[in-house]
Amino acid sequence: MTIIPADHSEHSLEQSLDHCIKCNICTAACPVSAVTDLFPGPKYVGPQAQRFRHERQPSPDESVDYCSGCRVCNEVCPTGVRIAELNARARARLVAERGIPLRNRLISRSELIGRLGAGPQAPLANAALSFKPLRVIIERTLGIAREAPLPPFSRSTFRSWFRRRRTAQPVATKGQVVYFHGCAANYYEPWIGRAVVAVLEHNGFEVLLPDQRCCGLPLLSNGDFAAARRAHEANIALLAPYALRNIPIVGASTSCTLTLKEEAPELLSMQSNTVRAVARQTYDIFEFLRMLHERGELRTDFRPIERTLPYHPPCQLRAHRIGRPALDVLELVPGLQLIETHASCCGIAGTYGLKVEKYQISMDVGAPLFDMVRRSGSTMALCDSETCRWQISHGAGVTARHPIEILAEAYGLVT
């Protein structure tokens, strides 16, 4: 095996610039520059502007802040330029030079927000956040768009459910799996966590739930690399003991798992053996289930589900470069038909679409997807990523569910 030098990521990132042949395929695919002049496109802001970025000189342009970080440019680039990483680092430089606005400091701390809102106080918090005059005040004071989709907090967290459940667990025969639930399943959508646990246990795994922190993606995408580093270091300390024993770490939030696999190590230049061990043991839930199926170990005692549903593979799933594992697994369910949307992005890009100056951009980016979902005539759409689901519900007016919920239903599991 080749030894990768410590500065491998920076080295190859800089080198990847030279692979740009200026074909503009990224510009053609970029969902943001398609709808706004504020972002001139990945080629200009990425490989071209990068030539003018130097450690000892001020950032040459601010338009990089309008990159939503969706990574569509990386996906389509025929020569392998890592444009999204260039942009994320450039934004962090900008933040380091100018400081991080209070609004971005706040919305990037999803764990803190979750702790404040979820629990017995949830109804009050939810009522407050759906009270329009208050949202107007929040918009004027903080810059969080009044219309932006904020999910309701859950009255009880996923972790408290997991701790308290008393039902007899099936006997684990296949070994142990760590579940990395992320902030969304814990504070907003505990039913997704319950579906993950049910599906894994149904397939013979013992589900472990070690302490965990926010993966830090919102911090990375808001350019707060110092806080993101603290988050990732904490998670490595909590997860490495499992990863080093080859226990898989499975998540159903595609952005959390991508952060553990690649975003945090790469953007923060964290290359230790424990960081790599955690990255290598991390799986998207459907990637994990597909692997089981390839080994002939996935239970396929599915009940038929006679439905045709639109499925949107979120950008953060496509950035794993693992194909469409949810489609691969769900096509085993008799009767179930999923139609891939081919929309490049829903627009929300984590916290991007919450910002008052970017809300309309995010809605315009998502418009082709909303249109496609509406035209499908279905009242439900599937998507693996939480903020994308909230955006799809907001933009297309349908229920958006995680594919794992459908899988649990096909297994006949009560979650």
Add this chain to the structure above:
Amino acid sequence: MRTTLVIGAGLSGLMGALALAEAGLQPLVLAKGQGATHWTAGTVDVWGADERTPRQAIHEIGATHPQHPYALIGAHAVEEAIARFRALTEAARYPYVGGLERNVLLPTAAGALRPVALMPVTMAAGDVRLGGEMLIAGFRELRDFYPPFIAANLAAQGVAARGVYLTVPAAFRRREYTTVILARMFDDPAFRAEIGRQLHTQRGSATRIGLPAILGLRDPLSVVADLQRASGAQVFEIPTLPPSVPGMRLFTILRDAIERFGGRFQIGSEVLRGHGEECRLTAVWSEAAARQQEHRVERLLLATGGIAGGGIRTDHMGIIRETALDLPVRAPANRADWFSPRFLDPAGHAIYTTGVPVDPCLRPISMHGEPVYTNVAIAGATLGGTDTVRERSRSGVSIATGWAAGRILAGNAS
């Protein structure tokens, strides 16, 4: 589990995937990035190296050039592939016209004349032999498309032409303009109504109007019809520099057809290596976050392109490699023989004939003619064996060998 793989999402990979999908094999198309479709003009050149018609050339080439991709698969297979391609585009209501009986000369964005066998119907009125005065119209905002320059070059070749600039209507003004941004504007009836009015005013005595190939992504035929009605002249598209809107239309048509037959796409996943046992490829690995993804292989179509497309890589040491599976490559023996001293040498440069040697079933073979993998077929520019750019056979070879390789792998080649 998908074990029928296609590597590469250019024209050859897509045609191969279509053949495999139609055979019910549910191919997975893996590609490093968006395919060469977005780089091409969207026309089909089959043969333009000499005065022979495309049909004559594909039937005769075996006699003089037995290693040519057309000779390997045979003229009948080339005709079959072209017929399938035409039927597909027709069904998608974006028909390609022309044929193998003769080449049509179409103007390029430099005002040169380029021979093509088939073209989307939106380009058909560009045939210079149709006669009559041409108006070439464009936008100052679209770089690399200069109507006065195109018109002057056409006039120098005896084609009466005049170049004018149009104005982007105020409601549509943007800071940045690309072919794709303008194509989306043409999708909007309000935009093309305004452009139609401008064309009517500017038309003068022209009977045909050439515009950059940006006349809509969704329904280009309606755009052309609307502009013709408004201007009172025939309207045609002239291919632009990348990203190519006609190429993108073609990609969408092929992708939708492949998916309709059960195929799937995974773009952004470069295949890095393969593993085989006893002349059978059993698995390949693609690049992915944190660890490579393993794909088991029952059959595989390799269409990653040649030196220009990234399927074959050369380095300054003179080492030449096929990038996905590390297959044997046939190339000039010495580094010094790669290039002719003259850039525009009519004989081309030897390095561009570099490719993976194959048997008559397009299966990769060693330099000694022994089979490497019997469940792999090679298509498109990866085949090498000829300089398709100089020959003007690039997309013809891609469509024909892609389709043929897919049919062979599916076990139903004619």
